[in-house]
Amino acid sequence: MDVKVGVLALQGNVSEHIDAFALALDRLGCGCSSAVVTVRHPADLEGCHALALPGGESTTISRLIDKNHLYKPIHNFSGGIFATCAGMVLIATHVDDARINTLNLIDMTVDRNAFGRQRESFEADISLSNIDGGPFHAIFIRAPVVTHAGASVKVLSRLDQGIVAVEHGKHMALSFHPELGGDTRLHERFLKNIGV
Amino acid sequence: MKLEELRFGTELLKRGFASMQKGGVIMDVVNAEQARIAEEAGAVAVMSLERVPSDIRKMGGVARMADPQKVTEIIEAVSIPVMGKVRIGHFVEAQVLETLGVDMIDESEVLTPADEQYHIDKKLFKVPFVCGARDLGEALRRINEGAAMIRTKGEAGTGNVVEAVRHMRNIMGEIRMLKGMDKQEMTDYARDIEAPAELVIECAERGRLPVVNFSAGGIATPSDAAMMMQLGADGVFVGSGIFKSTNPELMAKAIVEAVNHFNEPEVIARVSRGLGDAMPGLDIHTLRDDEVLQTRGR
Numbered sequence: 051m052d053v054k055v056g057v058l059a060l061q062g063n064v065s066e067h068i069d070a071f072a073l074a075l076d077r078l079g080c081g082c083s084s085a086v087v088t089v090r091h092p093a094d095l096e097g098c099h100a101l102a103l104p105g106g107e108s109t110t111i112s113r114l115i116d117k118n119h120l121y122k123p124i125h126n127f128s129g130g131i132f133a134t135c136a137g138m139v140l141i142a143t144h145v146d147d148a149r150i151n152t153l154n155l156i157d158m159t160v161d162r163n164a165f166g167r168q169r170e171s172f173e174a175d176i177s178l179s180n181i182d183g184g185p186f187h188a189i190f191i192r193a194p195v196v197t198h199a200g201a202s203v204k205v206l207s208r209l210d211q212g213i214v215a216v217e218h219g220k221h222m223a224l225s226f227h228p229e230l231g232g233d234t235r236l237h238e239r240f241l242k243n244i245g246v
Numbered sequence: 247m248k249l250e251e252l253r254f255g256t257e258l259l260k261r262g263f264a265s266m267q268k269g270g271v272i273m274d275v276v277n278a279e280q281a282r283i284a285e286e287a288g289a290v291a292v293m294s295l296e297r298v299p300s301d302i303r304k305m306g307g308v309a310r311m312a313d314p315q316k317v318t319e320i321i322e323a324v325s326i327p328v329m330g331k332v333r334i335g336h337f338v339e340a341q342v343l344e345t346l347g348v349d350m351i352d353e354s355e356v357l358t359p360a361d362e363q364y365h366i367d368k369k370l371f372k373v374p375f376v377c378g379a380r381d382l383g384e385a386l387r388r389i390n391e392g393a394a395m396i397r398t399k400g401e402a403g404t405g406n407v408v409e410a411v412r413h414m415r416n417i418m419g420e421i422r423m424l425k426g427m428d429k430q431e432m433t434d435y436a437r438d439i440e441a442p443a444e445l446v447i448e449c450a451e452r453g454r455l456p457v458v459n460f461s462a463g464g465i466a467t468p469s470d471a472a473m474m475m476q477l478g479a480d481g482v483f484v485g486s487g488i489f490k491s492t493n494p495e496l497m498a499k500a501i502v503e504a505v506n507h508f509n510e511p512e513v514i515a516r517v518s519r520g521l522g523d524a525m526p527g528l529d530i531h532t533l534r535d536d537e538v539l540q541t542r543g544r
Contacts, residue, residue, distance in 0.1 A: 059288060060506060061269040063262075099358065107290040107326055114288070114506055135266075136374050147325060160326060168349035169372045171259045172252040190261050192349070230262050 054245050056098040058124075059088035060114040062106020062136060063229060070229040071102065074237035078194040078246055083137060084123050087131045092123040095234055099129045100244055103137025105191065105227055108162065111136055112150045125153050130220030130244040132237070138223040156218040157200030164211050164225075176226075178207045188214070188226035195225055220244050263327075263350065263374050264458040267395070267481055268289060269472070271502050272460070272487040274298050275277040277316060278323035284488070287498030291327040292347070293483065294320045297319030298405030299356050300486035300525065303537065309357040311339040315345050329376070335361020337370075338445035344373045350395070352376045355542035356402045356485075368392030378462070380540055381414045382449070383422035383439030389457055390442050396455055398479070399540040403486050405527035407470040409540060410463050411477065417459065418478045424450035454458060462538070464489070466524040468517050470505030475508035492522035524540020 068086045075084045089095055089174035096205060101124065103111075106166045115121050126130075133141040142152050144159040149194045165171070171192055186207075195212030199205060206215035214225035215236075220243055265397025275281040279442050281292045296312040297305065311332050311451035321328045327349035332339035339360075340351050353366050365388065368375040374394035379385035385396045398417060400410030420439075424432060424446065432450060435441040448456050462483035477538045484501055491497040500517040507513035 059269075063265050063266075063268065064267065106268070107266070107270060108283065109326060110270060110290050110502070112286045117503065117506075166326065167321075167347045168259075168263050168374065169254065169347065170342065171263065172254050172258055173259060174252045187259060189262055191259060191266060227262060230258060230265075 051082060051246055053080055053100070053241065054084065054098045055086045055100045055102065056089040057086060057102045058104060058111070058120075059090050060118065061110050062183050063227065064088065065106055066229040067104045070234060070237055071200050074241060075246075076233035078238055078241060079120065079235055080246060081157065081245055089120075095123050095127060098127075099246075100241070101127055101129060103131060103133040103140055104229070109147070109149055110137040110183035113209055114153075115140070116151060120175035121153070122153065126154065130222070130240060132240050133221070133223040134227055134229065134230065135191065135193055135211060135225065138196070141221065141223050142196070147197045154220055156203060156205065156216065156223055158196045158203055158216065158223075159198040159214075160194045161197050162194050163192050165190060165193055168192055176209065176214065178231045178236075180206065183235060186228075186235065187233060188228070189230045190214075190226045193225040194215050196223075198210065212237075217243070234235055248383050257394075260374035260465045263397035263458050264376070267327075268458060269505065270481045270497075272329065272481065272489050273498060273507050274481045274483070275320060275489070276312075278319040280489055280494075281320045281324045281328070281441070283530035284498055285324045285326050287495060289326060289498065291328045291329055292324060293352060293485075294348070295330065295331045295356075298486040298489060299539070300405070300490055301403075302356060303384070303403045303523075311336070311343065311357070314342060314346055317343065317348065321347055331357055332366075333357040334359040335364050335366060339365045340366055340371060344371055348373065348504055349544065350376055353393075355379060355399060355539050359462045359542050365391050376460070378540070379417065381416040381439070382446075385417060385455060385459070385543065386439070386441035386445040386449070389445060389455070393457065395458045395460065397460040397462040397483055400461065401530055401533075402463045402539050403528075404530060404533075405466040405469060405487060405525040406492070406530055407464045407466070407473070408530055410461050410465060410470075413463075414474060414477045414479060415538075416459055417455070421449050421454060425453070425497060431508055454470070465501075467515050467520075471501045472504045472508040472514050476504055481505065486525050491523035496521050497524070
């Protein structure tokens with residue numbers, strides 16, 4: 051299958067997501083027929099099967115989504131969305147910060163900076179349900195957590211502070227940064243969920 | 247999850263935090279009200295300091311870390327990351343900012359150096375550091391000391407982008423030059439620029455610095471900011487340029503948009519319209535040697 055993955059490239063950890071998806075596609079054996087592209091304007095979404103919402107500053111990215119007329123195109127996007135950190139904040143229905151215009155795509159409530167400031171950022175091996183190959187080395191940077199998830203949301207991982215990984219239909223949302231560690235199991239699972 | 251299974255303050259967390267700032271504008275603020283304006287305009291982070299660089303120039307004397315009371319007020323006012331400046335080599339100012347919960351520390355030549363021999367041993371800290379550099383050697387020495395982000399120094403508080411351009415061109419040009427060298431030549435070059443050979447080789451392999459590289463020191467307009475992005479910056483710091491302009495709210499928003507659309511001149515033209523006056527500028531050639539900030543630390 052020819053797969054086209056878009057990475058929202060308004061602000062944040064964009065190039066790492068591009069590299070991680072290229073690697074995941076390669077490992078799934080469809081590297082050469084597929085493309086990972088940046089998404090900055092509505093037209094860039096055309097033909098994309100998936101969209102990654104990268105980590106960055108959620109207040110900044112939310113404002114830029116509106117400024118670049120991307121809110122509706124992303125809200126109505128028919129493919130799967132892979133949302134990490136700030137992306138998890140954006141994709142939710144409820145956030146503890148009124149300045150963020152949430153995309154309302156996953157029925158859940160998210161708390162920003164739930165673990166604290168940068169000095170409280172951490173790396174840890176966490177367990178993920180339905181993922182083979184043992185614990186996942188997760189990198190949490192001023193990370194959010196899900197404090198409440200709707201009945202249709204599948205919880206993949208939970209820490210004391212809250213839920214840190216979920217799936218909802220074709221979408222996946224993570225508190226941490228799988229694009230920083232070199233482990234592409236979650237990218238691959240997401241791609242399989244959208245039919246790759 | 248048990249606390250002893252968590253790892254804090256690792257190199258990956260430090261560089262990862264810096265990486266999240268990419269494509270963003272980090273604005274100098276001196277109080278909570280300015281911090282709120284910066285956040286509202288779309289800044290990815292704010293830099294807390296006692297006085298913006300152009301005022302440091304005017305006041306003279308010794309410039310130090312900001313009052314912890316002010317830093318705390320700024321931290322409480324915004325939800326975006328808060329950075330803070332400390333004097334070159336002043337590791338206790340850095341310890342204080344880390345205790346306050348500052349998210350990144352800028353070991354900055356804009357403040358009066360506390361140590362003319364050594365920079366801070368940044369690997370001893372859990373919070374990441376950003377440091378200034380004028381060329382590849384200086385950048386790699388700072389990275390070797392533990393800096394998780396580099397910002398080209400420019401000449402702070404002048405509103406004159408010429409030095410920012412010079413330093414960005416230096417670093418990008420040196421990295422381009424490495425591509426034509428073999429390992430032996432790179433090792434020799436590393437000795438010349440007083441940088442660790444393994445970091446020089448890493449730059450050649452990646453075609454860029456191993457950490458995020460922002461531009462700073464003289465950015466006063468949306469066009470200045472976009473030019474630095476086109477020259478290869480991962481993002482920009484704006485110091486006096488926002489709050490020394492006649493309309494800080496408008497200028498802050500315009501610079502955020504210009505950085506986001508740095509390759510789209512029609513957007514830069516639109517956001518630059520009717521901004522009022524940019525900060526008053528200084529000709530670099532009129533500065534006395536003791537007024538030049540970029541030569542502090544090397």
